[in-house]
Amino acid sequence: MKKVPLSSPQINSSDIEVVVEVLKSGRLSIGKYTEEFENSIRDFVGAKYAVAVSSGTSALHLILKASGFTEKSLLIVPSFTFVASANVALFEKGSVEFVDIEPDTLNTDSSHLEEVINKNSEKYENIYFMGVDVFGHPLEWDRIEAICNKYGVKIIEDSCEALGSEYKGKKAGSFGIAGAFAFYANKQITTGEGGIIVTNDEDIYKISKSLRNQGRGEGEGWLAHEYVGYNYRIDEMSAALGWSxxxxxxxxxxxxDKVAQRYNYLLSNLEVKTPVVKEYVTKMSWFVYVVQLPESVNRQKRKKIMEYLENNGIQVRNYFEPVHLQKPYRELGWKEGMLPITESVAERTLALPFYTDLIQEDQEYVVEKLKEALEIFA
Incomplete structure (x- = not known):
C-alpha cells in the first residue's frame, strides 16, 4: 500500500553538516549560530531586531510579557487557531475574548473584531489583538490596523504559520508591535523545535532577550538577574539547522506553492472548497493545505472519510478544533453557538498531505482516494 505522510521536513546534506559541526564544536547553546539565525530572519522580514527562542509559544508569551500584558489586560484572538495563541494570555493571568472568522480566508472577521473591542473597551487597562495569519494567509491588515488604531488596541502578529507570506508587498511578521514565527517540523523551514520574535521595538527586544535567558541582564554576570525569566533559549543545533x-x-x-497549485487543479472537479487566496496577498507561503468538505458532511461523516484515507495509507488531520470549546475555555464560560462560523467550518476542515517535496503521483493518489471517500460517505 502506498504511504503518504501528512508532512515531511526537507533536510539536505548542508543541514546535516552544519548540525554535526555544532556537535563537534562542543558549544551547544548561545553560540554563533543563534545570532546568525536571528540575523537571517530579521533581514528576511525587514525588522530591526530578532530573538530566537525555544518555540512559537514562548515567542508569543515573551511578546505579551515584554509589552506589559498583565492580569488587567485582555487578549482578543480567533478561536480558529492553535491553542497557544490564546493560552499565552492565561500564562499572565489575563483575560481572553474570542473573535469569529471569515468563511473564506478563515482569518479574523474584522467586523466582529470591532464588536468585541467595543464591548470590552471600558473593562480593561489595555487590550491586545492577536492577529493569526491562518495557514500562511495574511490578514487584511489595512482594515485590521485601522480598527485597532481607532481604539488604541495593541497588535501582536502570530505569523507562526506564515514565514515568507506578504500582504501588499509587506512581509508577514512585520505588523503590530511584534511578530512571532515557529519552526516545528511541518513548517516552511524547521529547527525541530523553535521560534523567533521579530520587532522594531527596542524595549520588547531587550526585555525578551533577557527573559528567554532566565532574566539575565545584558553585560551582567551569569548569575545576575534583572527579571523573573524563563529558560526559553533555542539550542545551538536547532539554530544552525534554521540558519542553513x-x-x-x-x-x-x-x-x-507548486504543490498547492497542483492540488487546486486536481481537486477542481471534487465537491470540496479549496483554499482561497485574496488579491491583497502578494505572496502566499503555504503552511498546510486544508480543504472544506461539503456542507452535508458532519463530524461523524468526516471521521469516516478520514478513516478511509488512513486505511489507504494517507495521513490526514482535522484543522483546527475551536479553542473556545477546549476544556480550559469551557470552564471560563465558552460554549457551542458563540462563534457560529468557526464552529461550522471546524466540523468540515480536512488537512491533506502537504510538504515541500510532495510529488505529483502521491497527490494524484490522495485526490483519487478522497474522491472515493466522498462518494461513499458524503
Whole structure:
C-alpha cells in the first residue's frame, strides 16, 4: 500500500553538516549560530531586531510579557487557531475574548473584531489583538490596523504559520508591535523545535532577550538577574539547522506553492472548497493545505472519510478544533453557538498531505482516494 505522510521536513546534506559541526564544536547553546539565525530572519522580514527562542509559544508569551500584558489586560484572538495563541494570555493571568472568522480566508472577521473591542473597551487597562495569519494567509491588515488604531488596541502578529507570506508587498511578521514565527517540523523551514520574535521595538527586544535567558541582564554576570525569566533559549543545533534552511527559503516557498497549485487543479472537479487566496496577498507561503468538505458532511461523516484515507495509507488531520470549546475555555464560560462560523467550518476542515517535496503521483493518489471517500460517505 502506498504511504503518504501528512508532512515531511526537507533536510539536505548542508543541514546535516552544519548540525554535526555544532556537535563537534562542543558549544551547544548561545553560540554563533543563534545570532546568525536571528540575523537571517530579521533581514528576511525587514525588522530591526530578532530573538530566537525555544518555540512559537514562548515567542508569543515573551511578546505579551515584554509589552506589559498583565492580569488587567485582555487578549482578543480567533478561536480558529492553535491553542497557544490564546493560552499565552492565561500564562499572565489575563483575560481572553474570542473573535469569529471569515468563511473564506478563515482569518479574523474584522467586523466582529470591532464588536468585541467595543464591548470590552471600558473593562480593561489595555487590550491586545492577536492577529493569526491562518495557514500562511495574511490578514487584511489595512482594515485590521485601522480598527485597532481607532481604539488604541495593541497588535501582536502570530505569523507562526506564515514565514515568507506578504500582504501588499509587506512581509508577514512585520505588523503590530511584534511578530512571532515557529519552526516545528511541518513548517516552511524547521529547527525541530523553535521560534523567533521579530520587532522594531527596542524595549520588547531587550526585555525578551533577557527573559528567554532566565532574566539575565545584558553585560551582567551569569548569575545576575534583572527579571523573573524563563529558560526559553533555542539550542545551538536547532539554530544552525534554521540558519542553513533559511539559505533556501525562497526555493522552499516556491516548491510549496507548486504543490498547492497542483492540488487546486486536481481537486477542481471534487465537491470540496479549496483554499482561497485574496488579491491583497502578494505572496502566499503555504503552511498546510486544508480543504472544506461539503456542507452535508458532519463530524461523524468526516471521521469516516478520514478513516478511509488512513486505511489507504494517507495521513490526514482535522484543522483546527475551536479553542473556545477546549476544556480550559469551557470552564471560563465558552460554549457551542458563540462563534457560529468557526464552529461550522471546524466540523468540515480536512488537512491533506502537504510538504515541500510532495510529488505529483502521491497527490494524484490522495485526490483519487478522497474522491472515493466522498462518494461513499458524503
Amino acid at each position: 534552511q533559511m539559505k533556501r527559503i525562497d526555493d522552499i516557498i516556491g516548491k510549496r
